[in-house]
Amino acid sequence: MTVPLTAKRPRLLRQGVRESSTRPADRPRGAWARRAPLLPALVFLIVVTQLPFLGTLGISFMRWNALDPDNRGFGGLANYRTALTDPTLRSSITTTVILTASVVLVSLLFGLGLALLLDRRFRGRGIVRTMLITPFLVVPVASALLWKHALYNASYGLINGTLTWIWSLFGSSDAPQFDWLSTNPLIAVEASLVWQWTPFMMLILLAGLQSRPLDIVEAARVDGAGTWQVFRHLTFPHLRRYLELASLLGSIYVVQNFDAVFTLTSGGLGTANLPYSVYQTFYQAHDYGLASAQGVIVVACSILIATFALRTVSSLFREETS
Amino acid sequence: MTSTTTTVPAGRPRRRTGPFRHRGSIWGLLAWVCGLLFFLPFGWMLLTSLHSEPAAATNPPDIGAGLTLQGFREFFGESTGVSPWPPLINSLTASIASTVLVLVLAVPAAYALSIKPVRKWTDVMFFFLSTKMLPAVAGLLPVYLIAQHAGLLDNIWLLVILYTSMNLPIAVWMMRSFLAEVPKEILEAASIDGAGLLTVLTRIVAPVAAPGIAATALISFIFSWNELLFARVLTGVVAGTAPVFLTGFVTSQGLFLAKVCAAAVCVSLPVLIAGFAAQDKLVQGLSLGAVK
Numbered sequence: 001m002t003v004p005l006t007a008k009r010p011r012l013l014r015q016g017v018r019e020s021s022t023r024p025a026d027r028p029r030g031a032w033a034r035r036a037p038l039l040p041a042l043v044f045l046i047v048v049t050q051l052p053f054l055g056t057l058g059i060s061f062m063r064w065n066a067l068d069p070d071n072r073g074f075g076g077l078a079n080y081r082t083a084l085t086d087p088t089l090r091s092s093i094t095t096t097v098i099l100t101a102s103v104v105l106v107s108l109l110f111g112l113g114l115a116l117l118l119d120r121r122f123r124g125r126g127i128v129r130t131m132l133i134t135p136f137l138v139v140p141v142a143s144a145l146l147w148k149h150a151l152y153n154a155s156y157g158l159i160n161g162t163l164t165w166i167w168s169l170f171g172s173s174d175a176p177q178f179d180w181l182s183t184n185p186l187i188a189v190e191a192s193l194v195w196q197w198t199p200f201m202m203l204i205l206l207a208g209l210q211s212r213p214l215d216i217v218e219a220a221r222v223d224g225a226g227t228w229q230v231f232r233h234l235t236f237p238h239l240r241r242y243l244e245l246a247s248l249l250g251s252i253y254v255v256q257n258f259d260a261v262f263t264l265t266s267g268g269l270g271t272a273n274l275p276y277s278v279y280q281t282f283y284q285a286h287d288y289g290l291a292s293a294q295g296v297i298v299v300a301c302s303i304l305i306a307t308f309a310l311r312t313v314s315s316l317f318r319e320e321t322s
Numbered sequence: 323m324t325s326t327t328t329t330v331p332a333g334r335p336r337r338r339t340g341p342f343r344h345r346g347s348i349w350g351l352l353a354w355v356c357g358l359l360f361f362l363p364f365g366w367m368l369l370t371s372l373h374s375e376p377a378a379a380t381n382p383p384d385i386g387a388g389l390t391l392q393g394f395r396e397f398f399g400e401s402t403g404v405s406p407w408p409p410l411i412n413s414l415t416a417s418i419a420s421t422v423l424v425l426v427l428a429v430p431a432a433y434a435l436s437i438k439p440v441r442k443w444t445d446v447m448f449f450f451l452s453t454k455m456l457p458a459v460a461g462l463l464p465v466y467l468i469a470q471h472a473g474l475l476d477n478i479w480l481l482v483i484l485y486t487s488m489n490l491p492i493a494v495w496m497m498r499s500f501l502a503e504v505p506k507e508i509l510e511a512a513s514i515d516g517a518g519l520l521t522v523l524t525r526i527v528a529p530v531a532a533p534g535i536a537a538t539a540l541i542s543f544i545f546s547w548n549e550l551l552f553a554r555v556l557t558g559v560v561a562g563t564a565p566v567f568l569t570g571f572v573t574s575q576g577l578f579l580a581k582v583c584a585a586a587v588c589v590s591l592p593v594l595i596a597g598f599a600a601q602d603k604l605v606q607g608l609s610l611g612a613v614k
Contacts, residue, residue, distance in 0.1 A: 037430030038446065041490060044427055048487035049453045055464025114356055122350025128357035130598055134364045137597040139548050141565040142586035145572065146367045149582050156379040156579070158366050165382035195363065207605045249492075256457050258551045259565070263572050275551065278459040283555060288463055295460040302455050 053299070060292035067286045079293035089277055089294060093301065095186070096255060096273040103193045104250045110194065111201025111246065112239075118202070119209040136199035144263035147192040152264075154179040185269040189260050197254065201246045208242030209235070251305060274298045371583035378579040393580030397588055406588065408560075409567035412478050414592070416553075416563060417546040420485035424493045424542045425535060427486070432497030433527070437504060447498070450491040458488070458551055469556060476558040484552050489542040496541065496607050500534025501527065537607025540600050544593050564589045 063075035083089050118129055135143065151158045160177045167175030181188050212235060220230055258275045265271045267280065278298060282291035369385070370378045371394065377387035399405045435443050465484065466475075474480045504527055512522050553563040568589055571582045597604065 034434055037434040041427040041431035041494060042446070042449075045450065045453050045487055045490055048483060049456055049461060052461030052464040052468075053456060055467070056460055056462075059463060114353075117349060117353040117356065120349050120353070122347065122353060124350075124354065128353050129601065131357040131361035133597065133601060133604070134361055134594070137544070137594045138364060138590045139565055139568070139586070139593065141548075141550055141568045142367075142590050143363075145568060145582055145586050146363055148572075149579055150367055150370055151363060156381045158363075158383055161381045161383040168382065195360065198360070203605050210605070252454050256459075258459075259548075262550070263569065266572075275457060275459045278462075279551065279555070282459075282463055282466075288467075292463055295457075295463065298457050299460045302457055305455075 056292045056295045058292075059288055060296045062289045062292075064288040065286055065290075066288060075289055079289045080297075082290055083293045083297060088272070089297075091270060092272045092274050092277040093297075095271060096275075096301070099186070099190060099193070099257070099271075099273055100251055100255045102190050103197060103254050104247055106190070107194045107197040107201050107250065108243065108247055110198040111205055112243070114198065114202045115205035115209055118206055132202060133199045135195050136197075136203070138196070140196065140259040141263055143196055144192060144260045147188070147195075148181065148264050152180040152188055181265060182269060185265050185271045189264050189271050192264065193254065193257065193260055196260075197250055201250060204246040204249070205239060205242050208239045212238050255302065255305065274301070367583045367586055371580055371587050373580050375578065375580050378583070393584035394588070396578070396581040397584040406564070406567060406585070409562050409564045410589070412557075412561055413547055413564040413589075416478055416481045416485060417543050419479075419482045420489065420546050421539050421542045423482065423486045424489050425539060428490055428493035428497050428538065429531075429535065431494050432501050433523075435494070436498045436501040437506075437509065437527070447495070450494050453487070454491045462552070462555060466555060475556060476561045478557070478561040480556055481549075481553060481561065481563070484556075485546040485549060488549070488552075489545055492545075493538045493542055496538045497531070497534055500531050500537075500607075504530045533603055533606065536600060537603040540596055540603060541607060543596060547593050 060079055061075060061077070062073065063078065064072050114132060118125065118132070122128075138146070149157070154160060154177060157180070159180060160175075163175040163177065167173070217230055217234055220234055225233070256275055257273065258279065261267055261271055261273055261276045262279075267273075267276045272280070274294070275298070278291055278294045281287050281294055285291075372389040372391070373384075373387050374390050374392055377384050378393075380387075396402070397406060435446060465480075469475045469477075469480055508526055509522060512526055517525070548565065549563075550565045550569070553566045554569065557563065557566060568585060571578070571585055
């Protein structure tokens with residue numbers, strides 16, 4: 001709980017309580033001493049993240065294809081027109097929304113269930129927790145390769161192999177064999193991402209559960225509250241901020257997902273999301289102008305999500321500063 | 323899973339008796355099943371990496387096949403002569419250097435935001451988080467062009483700078499929550515007793531913040547080690563990182579399944595070891611500043 005020291009000052013002033021002579025002399029030096037440690041990080045972030053975006057904004061109005069260097073110049077809104085009328089880009093916007101929303105939602109639900117299970121005492125809890133966080137620690141490209149080759153593969157992947165094995169138990173040799181990546185590519189990508197992100201959600205929610213004031217729970221139980229009532233009226237309200245934070249951070253990372261799409265399907269079969277499309281326009285088509293316009297569109301979409309998300313986070317702050 | 327009727331005096335560990343112990347064990351069993359299910363893909367990857375190539379690519383799966391280190395020998399370039407060491411060392415350099423840089427920048431910033439809050443500190447926190455919402459692809463091209471002109475393409479230090487900016491916002495958020503736990507009274511008492519800034523930082527702040535610094539460093543290391551997009555676009559032969567090296571296996575076909583799995587295991591190993599060793603810190607650290 002941090003209550004900013006400065007937050008109390010205005011109220012004092014409003015009441016006409018002027019601080020004595022120490023303040024004017026003291027303040028500039030004190031203010032700078034306070035701000036100075038913040039500046040390196042702030043300046044670094046502005047230079048490395050904000051300035052390149054201004055560059056992207058500028059290039060987005062230019063005709064600039066690296067394969068056609070002589071035809072470079074101001075192109076006005078042409079790139080945006082191309083980008084927005086391009087059906088592949090529009091489908092990649094839809095893909096991004098569906099992918100992000102479904103992965104965040106499903107892994108949040110799984111994460112909540114697992115966190116509630118892990119919050120209990122049982123034999124071998126440490127081992128189970130270690131097993132559960134493993135997917136989060138596997139390098140994303142490695143886990144995408146794992147799903148693509150070792151699990152989804154139609155002829156020797158584990159999923160089809162297990163189907164064959166189960167069918168053979170019943171004496172049948174014609175088990176259904178699916179080509180998971182081509183029959184349902186988006187769901188295949190989503191499943192691998194849910195596997196990867198559930199532990200992250202679980203860790204945040206577990207931290208939330210473990211910070212729950214237990215004496216209140218005990219008191220509620222003494223007063224006769226059942227398990228569901230305790231969850232509904234005590235655990236859930238306490239977890240709300242953790243749920244919000246988990247979905248915010250999850251969306252930030254999943255919206256930008258590149259590894260899974262790149263590795264599993266190479267953006268084929270309607271799984272290309274926005275980051276992958278921009279990468280393709282830039283890295284394969286070398287159309288710098290169009291790639292930048294697409295990048296700006298990605299940012300515009302992100303700002304929409306971010307405005308919504310920041311409003312959520314601001315509720316996190318409100319409770320702290322009030 | 324305590325009942326409403328068997329209330330146990332506070333201060334003693336709860337012990338379940340009667341039918342409730344049984345119910346508790348059902349939930350424990352369910353947790354074990356879930357844990358095993360989530361671990362299964364990784365366990366399968368581990369097992370496959372230890373199989374011979376023909377045994378790895380069977381349908382139905384051949385669990386009892388003899389174990390061999392051939393896949394790992396292949397990954398380390400026994401027959402192809404392609405060594406994975408340069409990319410692994412590149413990844414290690416980029417991750418460690420950027421993690422150190424992240425801490426150097428984030429700890430003072432978090433100190434300014436938590437212990438001695440600056441005016442409008444929430445706005446500053448918003449700004450930090452909002453840079454995370456700017457998708458990496460939106461700044462990629464100018465970075466590429468600048469790097470091209472400055473001769474920094476295929477240079478690991480470019481990745482160090484980018485990874486630092488990528489992890490800095492989250493690091494500031496996490497560190498702030500840990501530093502906010504330092505009791506203000508102690509700080510004030512120390513400064514009244516005449517302790518200088520350095521003494522306060524080393525004797526009071528550091529011990530409280532140490533676990534937080536560890537957790538922040540771990541998260542920063544994991545995300546740097548895992549990063550692919552920047553590494554793929556901005557590096558080439560010399561500075562390619564381990565994830566870029568792994569993408570070389572994307573199109574490889576069935577015959578190399580054990581090798582692919584061995585590669586995936588090896589590249590994930592540093593993060594796995596660090597993560598397993600510090601999982602308590604991870605749980606603490608991920609609760610972040612906002613909810614403390």
